[in-house]
Amino acid sequence: MSNDNNRFTELCTGHVLNALSDSEEKEFQRLLAEADEAQLTLYDELKAVAAEMATLAPAEQPSLSVKESIMQMATGVADNQSSKRTQAPVHIMRWYRAAVAASFIFIFTSIGLLFYSQSLEEDMRGQSQTIAQQETTIELLESEVQRKEELLTILEAREVDLVMMAGMENTNPNGYGKVVWDKQGGRALLQVANMPVVPSDKDYQLWFIVNGQPISAGVFAVDDPQRDNFFKIEQLQSDAREGAFAITMEPKGGVPQPTGDMYLLGNM
Known part of the structure; x- marks a missing residue:
């Protein structure tokens, strides 16, 4: 039975990575049709992992290291099915999805801060221009006042x-x-x-x-x-x-x- 589980795990991993030959794919479909609840759970979890990895890099094929990571995950899950068949994969998936969610939150927060910073800079530039215009107006008014004071000083002469x-x-x-x-x-x-x-x-x-x-x-x-x-x-x-x-x-x-x-x- 253990050999059957190992074989199912191996073929299941290759299936989600699109790495099976025609004969291996037929063999996997036969095993999948006879799979028990634990094997079906493993199959669902591996499909979810592969799908989320594809979302992060849709234009690239899974690298060898990614395939090895899924193989190790699948092997670990299979070895622990007797005692913690659902806890280990659920724990792995929750951690992985939390990391992905945190990454997206970080990205969107950074983008939001970038737009806020640009808006703040535009506001500051606008305020600087307004201040410069006001300073120019003040200088003109001061010059006008000075000219009028000079005129009054001359007019006050005897x-x-x-x-x-x-x-x-x-x-x-x-x-x-x-x-x-x-x-x-x-x-x-x-x-x-x-x-x-x-x-x-x-x-x-x-x-x-x-x-x-x-x-x-x-x-x-x-x-x-x-x-x-x-x-x-x-x-x-x-x-x-x-x-x-x-x-x-x-x-x-x-x-x-x-x-x-x-x-x-x-x-x-």
Whole structure:
């Protein structure tokens, strides 16, 4: 009987691994038809093991080591059938399936953490962009506040001259501007609007013209012609009661004497 059990175990293992010849397969089918309850249990368990291994590697044939592992499992089960016919295989299957389940849980958890990490990184990038935009807005507001404070400081001076400037017909007919000048403090604030954007190799240059002699009052550039542009003039002291302010376009950094086209002009 033991030999029959060993033969059944051997053929059963080969059957689940698709490793039997035609004659061996016929022999196994004959033994299977006469199998007792313990042999049928062994057959079911070996089929389950082979099926789960095929799930893990569906594109590959079972390796020699896998076949040997199943053979050893089957032999162990057969040797212990007399005392623990169902406990040993059930224990093996439960451990194996638990390991497989744990592996899948680990994989899905890792994938979930990966997607969560990517989502968190995207949120952080979005927040960083928002913060950068807010910082830029704050800087613009601070600059605007500073310009207004400078304007108020000049307007609070005891004597202030306001010189209105108009655009030149042939270069900038829609342009306009003004100079708010604190003569005593030697400070002035220039406001211009509707001025063309300055090329990268050019600057606008402000001139104070007294007795026909132009005096440079600084250079500036216009980046946005759609809004008013303010520029602070630090040193502009004069006791002149008559004169004019003019703006020309000059090479980058300015020149000692005006050479370019005039864009704005205003008389005191």
